Amino acid sequence: MHNTNYIIRFVLIMTVIVAFVLSMMYTGLKSVHQTNEAVYNKKAILSAVAAQLGKNISKLSNAEVENIFNTQIEQKVLDMSGNELTPEQIKSATGGVASTADKIDMGKEMKKPEADRLLPLYIFKASDGKVYNIISVRGKGLWDEIWGNVALESDWKTIAGVSFDHKGETPGLGAEIKDNPTWVSQFTGKKIYADDGSFTSVRIIKSGAKDPVHEVDGISGATITANGVDEMLERGLKYYEPYIMKNKKS
């Protein structure tokens, strides 16, 4: 039997050693973690223009992703009334956390009142000279948050590609919004404005799409996730409408 004094000493020394080892490791790896996280988010943005980029996004190295971001992407941040913000304004709006679009935490933005949210916008210049506008949307799926990036062609009307991701949708069902390339590819070529110029979004139809311009098929067995994507697109795309109105060539 050990006495109380020994037990207290043993536990204290053990705690100090463990705390030291873990904090060393955490500090040592912190920069790697941050790079990984930034590259992961940037790859999600690039996935929306994967076809135009002509590369397998998941196989890109960290340096290649940074290179594409530095040379082919222009980042902008908008407010809800469609004004471009300067880096100083972005800093003050995020409390000094972000000065460029890729540093904006969409999860945090969702918790703000609607009028105060910041909207990231990425302008991608493809190697053939075409320009694509990538916007970010976020909403709720069945179990947890879902989010995505939508690439619009330079007419601000036609979808050039999308990518979705989720926190905890069911693999094989709701997770198909990320994993199934065929489902995702349905969005390409769809239009978010009707012929008369009114905003329509892209609807996800459970029983099968009938309108070839504004509708895509749902996922069987994942109705609630698909409805979440539908709601996220409609609300998220509408956020950008003031800016689109200012920039759209009629």
Place this chain on the structure above:
Amino acid sequence: MAEVKVAEPKESIFTFGKAERKLVTDPLNDNNPITVQVLGICSALAVTTLLNKAIVMAIAVTFVTAFSNLFTSMLRTGIPKQVRMIVQLVIIATLVTIVELTLKAVNYPIYKELSVFIGLIITNCIVMGRLEAYAMANNPWKSFLDGIGNGLGYGIILIIVAAIRELFGKGSLLDFKIIGPTADYVLNTSEISWLGWYANNNLMVLFPSAMFVIGIVIWVHRAWNKKLVDIS
């Protein structure tokens, strides 16, 4: 006073004889932590939807069981009996955090997919069970081997279950398409590819199927290994 000089029992620490080999192979079959002892079921249900997740999880658990056994065994004479559980938990939690930080640095996408389940290795009954049952009473080298054996025993069942679930649930193995129609199956099209008659069984990717599959694996294991059948 002739017997004062008692010779230390001469034993090389790092032997790998029959007894040591048994420590590693026993948990793979006769004393498997999942199919025989039915421990660690919770994570076996959660991370077996895809084969690559199961493989990463198997490696992570093997690392944790091996090194927590090693460290606990090294400290076993010094650990006060009154707080041994807390000490064991601290050792396990430290190793799990090391695994988590390393995985986050090495493969961020897999880390994102496994999310909380790496952290939940701390509560895996196999790890704690081996510390209490083996590492507290045996030398570090044997405990280390016992940890490797139990980690692999857990991992092999995880991999078998994940292979069955991914093959029949998504028609692929390690994301490589094997059976069933192509990705178009999710749409209302009638796209046909080779072996396209197979419709992916969505039940296989849901949690209940892990229960059925583990149950079937236990049944097959007991039917095949006669030693496991109770004589009484």
